[in-house]
Amino acid sequence: DTGVSQDPRHKITKRGQNVTFRCDPISEHNRLYWYRQTLGQGPEFLTYFQNEAQLEKSRLLSDRFSAERPKGSFSTLEIQRTEQGDSAMYLCASSPGSGTNTGELFFGEGSRLTVL
Amino acid sequence: DQQVKQNSPSLSVQEGRISILNCDYTNSMFDYFLWYKKYPAEGPTFLISISSIKDKNEDGRFTVFLNKSAKHLSLHIVPSQPGDSAVYFCAAGEGSSSNTGKLIFGQGTTLQVKP
Numbered sequence: 001d002t003g004v005s006q007d008p009r010h011k012i013t014k015r016g017q018n019v020t021f022r023c024d025p026i027s028e029h030n031r032l033y034w035y036r037q038t039l040g041q042g043p044e045f046l047t048y049f050q051n052e053a054q055l056e057k058s059r060l061l062s063d064r065f066s067a068e069r070p071k072g073s074f075s076t077l078e079i080q081r082t083e084q085g086d087s088a089m090y091l092c093a094s095s096p097g098s099g100t101n102t103g104e105l106f107f108g109e110g111s112r113l114t115v116l
Numbered sequence: 117d118q119q120v121k122q123n124s125p126s127l128s129v130q131e132g133r134i135s136i137l138n139c140d141y142t143n144s145m146f147d148y149f150l151w152y153k154k155y156p157a158e159g160p161t162f163l164i165s166i167s168s169i170k171d172k173n174e175d176g177r178f179t180v181f182l183n184k185s186a187k188h189l190s191l192h193i194v195p196s197q198p199g200d201s202a203v204y205f206c207a208a209g210e211g212s213s214s215n216t217g218k219l220i221f222g223q224g225t226t227l228q229v230k231p
Binding site: 004031033035040041042043044045048050055056091093095097102103104105106107108109110 | 120122125148150152157158159160161162165205207209216217218219220221222223224
C-alpha cells in the first residue's frame with residue numbers, strides 16, 4: 001500500500017502527558033499537511049510543509065504543539081502537556097505540489113487522540 | 117470565521133433517487149473546490165473537484181455545480197446507492213503565486229441512502 005500512513009491509529013493518554021504522532025506521506029509527494037477534526041466538524045488546517053520547511057502554521061497550533069519533517073519525508077506532530085480539549089482526530093495529508101490538476105490532498109486514516 | 121459552510125448536517129434519501137448536497141463559501145479568492153467522502157474510522161477520500169472557471173463537472177454518478185455569483189456549489193449524486201452513505205465534506209482552495217495547496221473544509225453533511 002503506497003498511501004499515507006499514520007501511527008498510532010488511536011492513543012489514549014492522561015491529561016498533562018506528551019504524545020507524538022507520525023505520518024508517512026506518499027513517497028513522491030513533497031507537500032505534507034496536518035489537520036485536526038473534532039466531532040461534528042470538518043478537518044481544520046494546522047500546519048503545512050514543503051519538503052522539510054514548515055511554511056505555514058494555523059493559530060490553532062498553540063505553543064504546546066510542534067511539528068517536524070526533518071528530512072522532507074515522514075513528519076511528526078507532538079503535543080506537550082495534553083489537555084482534554086486536544087481530544088480529536090489528527091489527520092495527515094500529502095500532495096505532489098504544483099501541477100496537481102484537482103488540488104486534491106491525499107489523506108491518511110488519522111490518529112485519534114483521547115485525553116482523559 | 118467559517119469560510120466554507122454546509123448548513124445541512126444530514127440528508128436522507130431513498131435508493132435510486134437524487135441526492136443534493138449544498139455548500140456555501142464567503143471567500144471570493146477561492147478558485148477551486150472539492151468534495152470529499154468520509155466513512156467512519158477512515159480518512160477523507162477525494163470524490164470530485166471543480167475549477168472556478170467552470171460551472172459544472174461530471175464524473176459518473178457525481179456532478180458538481182458551481183454558482184460563483186451566489187458563492188454556492190452543490191454535489192448531485194444520481195442515482196443514489198446505499199454505499200454512498202457517508203459524511204460528505206465540501207472544501208475550497210485558493211490559488212496564488214505562493215499557493216500552499218491548503219484546503220478549507222465545511223462542517224460536513226451526513227448522507228443516508230435507504231434501500
